[in-house]
Amino acid sequence: MFEALGLSQLAESVYLAMLQHPDEGLDVLADRLDVDHDQLRVALDELTSISLLQVRPGRPAPRVVSPEVGLSALLARQQAEVARRHQQIEEGTAALSLMLAGRAKTRPATGDSDIERLCGIDAIRDRLSDLARTCEWEANSFMPGGAQSEENLASSRELDAEAIERGVRVRTVYQDSVRNHRPTLEYARWLGGLGSEVRTTASLPLRMLIVDRRVAVVPLDTADGETAAIVISSVGVITGLTALFNSVWRSATPLGASRRRDDDGLSAQERQVLKLLAAGLTDEAIARQLGVSVRTARRVAADLHTRLGARSRFQAGAQALSRAWITADDLE
Structure with a gap:
């Protein structure tokens, strides 16, 4: 039950037994759980x-801490660690973006380059138009x-309509x-009416377009805040991005279907x-x-707190x- 908090099965059994029988000595506890004193x-x-x-000075046995206090404190520490790791990931993402931006600057678009940098909204739209018109399947x-x-x-x-008409x-x-x-x-419904496939999900990891599984376009975070993107043609990166897309696609809900609730009565957004x-x-x-308003996020959170x-x-997380x-794993 507490494995998600990093507690071993034996430690969980000992903790629950001590909660149920707080006045028993360690010898009785070992016999009850059929473990030796070393375990x-x-x-x-x-x-x-x-x-x-x-552990209190002068007492032979440790005192068990109530779940309301002990587990909440444990969860709070784990949440702090997750927040720290989240910050590290954000910093790593920013560093990667800067590295890719620098590489794109030093390696201008050529037939041999696997990274092309696009600067400005007009350049991005022009490149997207080219890709839409040359997309084959x-x-x-x-x-x-x-x-x-x-x-x-x-x-x-217009670009979507032309591509779908070509059989893409x-x-x-x-x-x-x-x-x-x-x-x-x-x-989205118009797209579906033309024969496109549209699904929705609670959240998405990034904005991207993958064309014919040979080239991808993703936004680029820059130090000066300019609007930029990179066009990637590296086989390894495209394979990874395609796998990511397919994973999200399989779990997303078709637009014409109602949003499903799972066995716990939760929607994907909740x-x-x-x-x-x-x-x-x-x-x-x-x-x-x-992708919602702050008011909507607060309303959903408040409803979950009530349920x-x-x-x-912290208590909601626990x-x-x-x-x-x-x-x-979800906390990561």
Whole structure:
């Protein structure tokens, strides 16, 4: 039950037994669990190291800490570690973006280059138009951010129609929040009416377009904040991005279908909010991840707090873990 918190099975058994029989000595506890004293000592040390047991001077046996205090504190420490790792990932992503930008500057677009840098919205749109017109059989894209701008929708309409008419398989994944934005929803339905395949999911890892599994376009974060993107033709990178797309595509919901709820009664968006809450993200950051307003993010979070009977984010995370609504892997 507590494996998601990093607790071994033996330590969990010892902890639960001590909660149920707090006045029993260690000899009785070892007999009850059918373990020797060395095994019991290892489990006690493990529980003490994560503050689920407290050793008091002058007392032969440690005192068990209540789950409300001990497990909440443990979860809080894990959340702090996850936040630290999340910051490291963001810093690593920024460093990678800068590295790719530098490489693109020193390696201008040629037939032999596997990275091409695009600067400015006009250059990006021109390149996307070229790729759309030369696409032969497949175009896969992630469109995060929820509602799409009227300008972007208008510029894409003719290119999408031409590609689909040529027999290109066009697959697009939007975020669930587009279902609440009429212009984007109408555009997605229009795509579906032409024969395109459209699905939605709670959140998307990045914006990207993959053409014929030979070239991909992704945005580029730059130090000066300019609008930029890179065109990648490296076989290894394209293979990885295609695998990522297919993984998200399989779990996404077709646009014409209602959003499913799982066996716990959670929608994909609600489960994603739980993960982000447990990871320590703010309401503003959650809203950005899901492509929704801050008000919507707060409403979903408040509803989850009520269903879990939680009064804080930490408590909501602990309850969600204990009910197996999320796992330790989700926190990564």
